[in-house]
Amino acid sequence: xxxxxxxxxRTSGRLTRARLRPFVPLVVLAVFAALPYSSLSIPVxxxxxxxxxxxxxxLAICLVFxxxxxxxxxxxxxxxLLSFGHALYFAAGGYGMVILVNRTDWPLWMxxxxxxxxxxxxxALLGAVxxxxxxxxxxxxxxxxxxxxxxxxxxxxGRATGGEEGLTLDWxxxxxxxxxxxxxxxxxxxxxxLVAIVAFVAHRVADSxxxxxxxxxxxxxxxxxxxxxxxxxxxxxAFVIAGALAGLTGxxxxxxxxxxxxxxxxxxxxxxxxxxxxxxxxxxxxxxxxGGAAYAFLDNRLGAVxxxxxxxxxxSVLAGPLSQPxxxxxxxxxxxxxxxxxxxxxxxxxxxxxxxxxxPRSVKAQT
Amino acid sequence: MSTLILLLxxxxxxxxxxxxxxxxxxxxxxxxxxxxxxxxLFLSVGAYATWWxxxxxxxxxxxxxxxxxxxxxxxxxxxxxxxxxxxxxIRPLYRRTIxxxxxxxxxxxxxxxLLQAVWGADARPFPRPAWTxxxxxxxxxxxxxxxxxxxxxxxxxxxxxxxxxRFTRVGLVIRAGVEDRAMVAxxxxxxxxxxxxxxxxxxxxxxxxxxxxxxxxxxxxxGQGTSLLIFxxxxxxxxxxxxxxxxxxxxxxxxxxxxxxNYYSAGLGDICVVAxxxxxxxxxxxxxxxxxxxxxx
Numbered sequence: 039x040x041x042x043x044x045x046x047x048r049t050s051g052r053l054t055r056a057r058l059r060p061f062v063p064l065v066v067l068a069v070f071a072a073l074p075y076s077s078l079s080i081p082v083x084x085x086x087x088x089x090x091x092x093x094x095x096x097l098a099i100c101l102v103f104x105x106x107x108x109x110x111x112x113x114x115x116x117x118x119l120l121s122f123g124h125a126l127y128f129a130a131g132g133y134g135m136v137i138l139v140n141r142t143d144w145p146l147w148m149x150x151x152x153x154x155x156x157x158x159x160x161x162a163l164l165g166a167v168x169x170x171x172x173x174x175x176x177x178x179x180x181x182x183x184x185x186x187x188x189x190x191x192x193x194x195x196g197r198a199t200g201g202e203e204g205l206t207l208d209w210x211x212x213x214x215x216x217x218x219x220x221x222x223x224x225x226x227x228x229x230x231x232l233v234a235i236v237a238f239v240a241h242r243v244a245d246s247x248x249x250x251x252x253x254x255x256x257x258x259x260x261x262x263x264x265x266x267x268x269x270x271x272x273x274x275x276a277f278v279i280a281g282a283l284a285g286l287t288g289x290x291x292x293x294x295x296x297x298x299x300x301x302x303x304x305x306x307x308x309x310x311x312x313x314x315x316x317x318x319x320x321x322x323x324x325x326x327x328x329g330g331a332a333y334a335f336l337d338n339r340l341g342a343v344x345x346x347x348x349x350x351x352x353x354s355v356l357a358g359p360l361s362q363p364x365x366x367x368x369x370x371x372x373x374x375x376x377x378x379x380x381x382x383x384x385x386x387x388x389x390x391x392x393x394x395x396x397x398p399r400s401v402k403a404q405t
Numbered sequence: 406m407s408t409l410i411l412l413l414x415x416x417x418x419x420x421x422x423x424x425x426x427x428x429x430x431x432x433x434x435x436x437x438x439x440x441x442x443x444x445x446l447f448l449s450v451g452a453y454a455t456w457w458x459x460x461x462x463x464x465x466x467x468x469x470x471x472x473x474x475x476x477x478x479x480x481x482x483x484x485x486x487x488x489x490x491x492x493x494x495i496r497p498l499y500r501r502t503i504x505x506x507x508x509x510x511x512x513x514x515x516x517x518x519l520l521q522a523v524w525g526a527d528a529r530p531f532p533r534p535a536w537t538x539x540x541x542x543x544x545x546x547x548x549x550x551x552x553x554x555x556x557x558x559x560x561x562x563x564x565x566x567x568x569x570x571r572f573t574r575v576g577l578v579i580r581a582g583v584e585d586r587a588m589v590a591x592x593x594x595x596x597x598x599x600x601x602x603x604x605x606x607x608x609x610x611x612x613x614x615x616x617x618x619x620x621x622x623x624x625x626x627x628g629q630g631t632s633l634l635i636f637x638x639x640x641x642x643x644x645x646x647x648x649x650x651x652x653x654x655x656x657x658x659x660x661x662x663x664x665x666x667n668y669y670s671a672g673l674g675d676i677c678v679v680a681x682x683x684x685x686x687x688x689x690x691x692x693x694x695x696x697x698x699x700x701x702x
Contacts, residue, residue, distance in 0.1 A: 120503065167683050174440045174506070175646070178638040179686060185635045186679045305635065309442075309510050316507055362522045368515025372494070375507045 063237070063324075070230055073097070074223045083339070091222035095294070096338055098222075098229035100331040102291050105229075105236040107314035107330030109283030112240050114312065115321030116249065117276040118256030120173070123164075123180030125307040126187040127281040130157045131288025132298040133191065136205045137198060139212065146213060154285045161281025162274070169273050181305060188303040204299030207292060216293065225294050232290045233327065236283050241323060243279055252276055313371045319383030328382050336370075337363050407545035412664050414543065418552025420660025421559030422621065425614035426637035427644070427652050428566060429487075429607020435583040435647020437600050438502050443490055443509040444611055444637065446516040447483045448630030451612020452531070452619045453520060455479030459532035467532030475532065480612045487608020491601050499597070513631065520627040528626035531619035538623075551621045558617060562610060563653050569606075570649065579603060583647045639678060643685050 074094060077087045084093040106128060113119040134153035138144060144152075168179045194201030209217045215224050243249050251272050254262050259269040292298050301307070310333065318329020340363035360366065378384060426448065433441050458465045458478040465475040490512065498504045537554060540547040570576035578599050581589045590596050611630075618633060619625040636659065644655030659678050667674035 120506070167686065170686055171642075174434065174438070174502075175642055175686075177440060177506075178642045179682065181635060182639050182642075182679045182682055186676055189675050305631070306514070309514060312507070312510060313514070362518035365515050365518035365522060368511045368513075368518060371511035372508055372515065375504055375511065376497070379504070 067230070067234060070101075071227065074226060083335075085342075089223070091219045094222045094226040096335070098226040098294055099291075099338065100334040101226075101229040101233050102287055102294060103311075103314065103334035104327040104330035105233045105290075106284060106287045107311055107318060107326040107333075108233075108236050108240050109280050109287060110311045111315050111318075111320055111326035112243060112252075112276055112280045112283070114315055115319075115326065116244055116256065117252045117273060119273060119276065120177045120312075121168075121180040121277075121280075122177045122305065122308050122312075123168075123182075123184030123187075124280070124284055124311050125303055125305065126164075126184040127157050127161055127284035128288040128291070128307070129187060129191065129298070129303040130160055131285030132292040132302060133199060133205070133288075134285070135289040135292045136207050136298050140205070140208045143211075146216075150286070150289050153289050154282050157285025157288070158278050158282035161278045161285075165274050165277035165281070169270055169277065181308075184303070184305060184308060188300065188305070191300050191303045199300075202300060204297055206297040209296065212293075229290055229294060232287060236287065237327065239279070239283060243276075244323075248272065248275065313367065315381075317371060317374055317381050319381030322381070322383035325381050325383030332382065333367065336367060340366055408668075410544045411546035411548055412668055413661065414546070414548045414556070415552045416661035416664030417657065418549075418555040418621070418660070419664055420657040421555035421557075422614060422618060422633070423636055423640045423660055424559045424653055424656035425555075425562060425610050425617065426633050427640040427656060428562065428649060429603075429610045430637050431641045431644065431646055431649065431652045432579070432583075432603050433607050434641065436579060436586070436596075436603050437495070437505075439495060439505045439509070441509050441607075442506065442634070443512040443516065444607070445630030445632075445634035446513050447487050447608045447611035448615035448618070448633060449517065449520055449625075449627055450486050450615070451479040451483035452615035452625045452629065453479075453524065454482035454612070455616045456529065456531060456619065456625055468534050472532065472534050476613075476616055479616045480609050483612020483615070484605045484609040487611070488601055488605045490608075491604035495604070496597065496600070517627050517631060524627070526627060528624035528629075531623055531625045533620040533623065537620050551617075555617050555621060558613065559653075559656075562613070563649070566606075566610075566649055575599060575602060636678070639682050643682055 074089045077089050079087045084090075084096065086092050088094075088097075106124075110121075110124050113121050113124070131153050134156050135149055138149040138152060139146070142149070164180075164183050168176055168183065171179055191199045192201060199205065215221055216228075244252070251262060251267055252275075255269045255272050262269045262272070288302070291302070311330070314330040314333040315326045316329070317333060318327065319325025374381065378388070380387065426444070429447075430441060430444050433439050433444075455475045455478060458475040459467050459472065462475065462478065465471045465478065467475075490509075494508050494512065495505055498508065533551075537551045538549075540549050541553060542548075570580055578589060578594055578596070579602075582596050582599055586596055614633070615625075615630060618629060622629075640652060640655045640659050643659065644651035644653070659681065662681060663674040663678050665674075666677045
């Protein structure tokens with residue numbers, strides 16, 4: 039009897055959990071929205087209390103890269119498109135926003151709208167050509183297009199992009215609540231809103247009938263073709279949506295760091311985004327977001343660790359590589375490809391045998 | 406007229422550099438379907454090994470036989486690193502193409518960071534024989550010797566690779582493997598040994614490209630390999646992946662076009678190259694030689 043009751047209570051518990059599941063993201067969102075009101079200090083992870091401008095800035099950057107990875111996953115994880123040119127659309131959004139703010143008197147919402155639609159148009163144009171190829175050739179073509187973007191920005195064509203030095207956002211032209219260190223919290227909330235928007239769009243697309251077709255294109259595009267649907271059109275659709283999301287993310291990034299620099303056009307940023315998605319778990323709901331945020335956070339913190347006293351006292355054979363965040367991240371990434379193919383999101387499933395072994399003991403301990 | 410000759414010959418020099426970078430990429434892709442992002446790392450390894458040998462190794466230097474010894478050290482280092490990468494990192498992921506690409510991406514990030522940690526991010530002057538910085542007058546045009554050297558070495562490597570693929574047994578296995586790997590394996594031939602060899606050959610060619618790039622551009626820096634790699638990719642796609650002769654033609658087209666356009670309007674050359682890529686993809690998605698490309702995913 040007691041045994042039966044145990045099972046039924048456990049299943050009903052599972053049911054409530056399943057019913058509550060859709061609300062978990064909202065709760066997490068609320069917690070993150072409330073973070074600026076907490077003065078909690080986390081010693082190793084953050085330098086100051088959570089509501090200090092420094093910590094909020096770090097968190098906001100993490101959120102932006104999480105959003106970038108989540109948008110990219112629409113291509114890589116959901117549609118199976120290995121694009122090596124995603125940095126182009128991120129940079130297009132960022133540069134577009136800074137140039138429009140500095141040179142026109144248009145309100146910020148209009149600038150954002152223009153930057154995002156412009157980026158989407160660029161993605162549609164380049165995607166239409168690049169998607170004529172598949173697989174590895176597609177990767178190379180997108181890489182080449184992105185490289186042209188990087189060269190154009192670096193050459194400072196028409197003095198529009200500032201060349202090597204990049205552009206600084208003219209803060210006098212921005213609305214008052216978004217300017218200055220005091221208002222870091224408002225920019226943090228904007229980054230959080232960005233994550234909410236990107237997650238909403240990405241999940242909406244993935245769950246729609248069109249999203250099913252995207253998954254089918256990823257798994258077997260010839261079958262989609264036989265069913266009378268055009269894989270090319272669906273790929274282009276995913277490419278444009280992902281490009282627009284990257285453009286929006288670029289706009290928020292430029293607002294957050296107060297300008298743009300040519301390194302965001304670099305192919306290594308695209309490679310980093312790929313690393314974020316794979317670390318997080320491609321094709322999962324929240325994995326890419328988690329991976330992007332974790333990557334940005336590690337990149338930030340490992341830089342601090344590399345120049346810290348503990349590392350400096352190590353023999354130079356160790357200290358040199360450890361002072362390079364990219365070395366550590368690259369090494370983690372290679373190991374992750376071998377040992378955690380599902381990324382962070384797959385970690386729970388991989389650890390479930392362990393949980394099952396541990397679970398009966400905890401039940402026994404209760405009775 | 407002399408300008409024309411100058412542009413043509415320097416363009417061919419650039420083409421030689423691109424061919425050396427992309428020949429290994431093309432072979433590796435044709436045989437193993439691996440898009441090797443770590444190829445740029447092999448370039449940098451070769452260049453840094455030569456730079457190190459020229460200053461530290463007894464008997465090596467920046468002139469005559471000493472420089473030749475330093476170049477040999479660089480090429481051997483490139484081939485060794487490439488073979489180790491294949492044996493340790495690529496082989497366990499046999500047939501899982503995307504994972505292989507991801508591993509090489511991670512490797513290129515970590516490798517460049519490691520080079521930066523050891524030798525710093527700044528460009529360093531590359532050791533080079535004095536005659537490479539002089540010019541030779543051909544038909545009234547003063548052509549830099551380093552351009553001629555690049556073109557000559559590329560022609561030698563092209564001839565050697567073609568002879569190797571045509572007249573040796575391993576070359577036969579590689580050619581057959583590019584055509585149909587499953588069939589070669591079914592005949593009881595160990596294709597994986599050919600993989601390792603192709604990686605080593607590609608690594609050696611890349612190292613040579615890195616060294617000659619150091620001689621040509623007079624400096625060496627950790628990121629140099631990666632920026633050359635992108636043009637390598639473009640050449641490979643235009644040429645049709647897996648074909649050495651296609652790669653050679655594509656390298657000539659890209660190098661000469663870039664040089665000519667850059668002469669008449671600085672900076673447009675790179676953009677023209679990508680326009681050429683887009684054009685080739687629109688007209689002939691499988692590339693000039695058309696072994697793979699768009700036809701097969």
